[in-house]
Amino acid sequence: MYKSVILGTGPAGLTAAVYLARADMEPLVIEGPEPGGQLTLTTEVENFPGFPDGIMGPELMDNMKKQAERFGAVFKRGWVTDVQVDQRPFTLQVDGIGEIQTKSLIISTGASAKLLGIPGEKENIGKGVSTCATCDGFFFRGKKVVIIGGGDSAMEEATFLTKFASEVQVIHRRNELRASKIMQLRAQENDKVTWALNKTPVEMVSDGMKISGIKVKDNETGKEEVIDTDGIFVAIGHNPNTDFLKGKLDMDEKGYLLVEPGTTNTNIPGVFACGDVQDQKYRQAITAAGTGCMAAMDSERFLEGEAAVDWSQNLS
Incomplete structure (x- = not known):
């Protein structure tokens, strides 16, 4: 049983991991088949604040992962095949790991750019x-x-x-x-x-x-x-990585997860979405990281609210 599980290790997922780990939430981060997200396919990143001379995409992602690990985030490699969110704790089926249960869930599985599929691409x-x-x-x-x-x-x-x-x-x-x-x-x-x-x-x-x-x-x-x-x-579009969530969370016609404006809340309490999986407009590393911070704070407050309710019920 985990307090929080994060799906995805792009800028959004790793930022969420840093914030939750620093809050002693001991998050479990599930790395998919492409750890680090789209930035691992980028050579030099010059528009991420704090790096005046730029930084290689894979190095930036590796640094963010090490930062999350330093504060206690746990990383495991696996592929999520099914998610049950109709009752809590939520249950995840993960190839390579097995069944996982969690009190809150952060989805940061990103969106993959559509490619042409031609030689040399x-x-x-x-x-x-x-x-x-x-x-x-x-x-x-x-x-x-x-x-x-x-x-x-x-x-x-x-x-x-x-x-x-x-x-x-x-x-x-x-x-x-x-x-x-x-x-x-x-x-x-x-x-x-x-x-x-x-x-x-x-x-x-x-x-x-x-x-x-x-x-x-x-x-x-x-x-x-x-x-x-x-x-x-x-520039032929993107596909949000949400196939495994169809019929379980609200999404638009393209498959992007819908969140409550100004938050990362999905239609299921305790499930949060951040990064490109819910953003088809900006799709930048820095905006993804910002929503990762939001998701971590939303998750923490959600769990704190539940704990307060449990405590008050015990007193009564």
């Missing part, structure tokens, strides 16, 4: 391939980049990248964009944005050290060509 993440323009755009100052996607996120990131890149070429597999008219207009009116529509990405080209181009196929002619580029940004 995964192995070049952090070597010129990125899924976050606001995270990595700075590294492409004066460079030529491409962004893949046709929705609002792609248009927003394309416009953002023009602050740094000399040229931003939008590649989309259809002739028409899915983005709202206003987002399309903003991108179309920017002189730095060029277009490669009705073209399907086939392969990401690398010299072994970094990206040098992307091979695309013209959907009308079938002809393939390589577009030279210094960076490739994939």
Whole structure:
């Protein structure tokens, strides 16, 4: 029986672990198949406060884990297959660990960026391939980049990248964009944005050290060509990691967990959500860490409130 269990070890989960451990809550943190979350796929992080010279993503996550361990957080590797939240204590089935019971639960399983699934993509993440323009755009100052996607996120990131890149070429597999008219207009009116529509990405080209181009196929002619580029940004959306929670917690049509505004409370008392699993707008390490702090404090106050109720009942 644990006072609190945290699912996920990105910035949100690890921050929650630090706060709960410092409060002598002895949290158990379940690490999934990708400990550290998306930041472990990032090379240098320059926008996390406190690191004027930047820090490598994996190092930042490792430091946060060590900080949580220092205060008493316990880490175990496993894959949560089922969660029972209709009665307390909550019960979790975890491959590699077994059954776990907890008085409170913090879900920080994050959201995974959708990838194209083409050759050269995964192995070049952090070597010129990125899924976050606001995270990595700075590294492409004066460079030529491409962004893949046709929705609002792609248009927003394309416009953002023009602050740094000399040229931003939008590649989309259809002739028409899915983005709202206003987002399309903003991108179309920017002189730095060029277009490669009705073209399907086939392969990401690398010299072994970094990206040098992307091979695309013209959907009308079938002809393939390589577009030279210094960076490739994939902006085709994210999937919140909540499949194991469907039908158990309230979520939106995309699968993001719904929380009470201004808190991390889900619709189940004692279950809290933080980080990208409930945030499809900002998706930054620092905002995730902030909600991790909130979740820990919400969890602690929830348990303290229950303890006070139990004590008053004993007195009566």
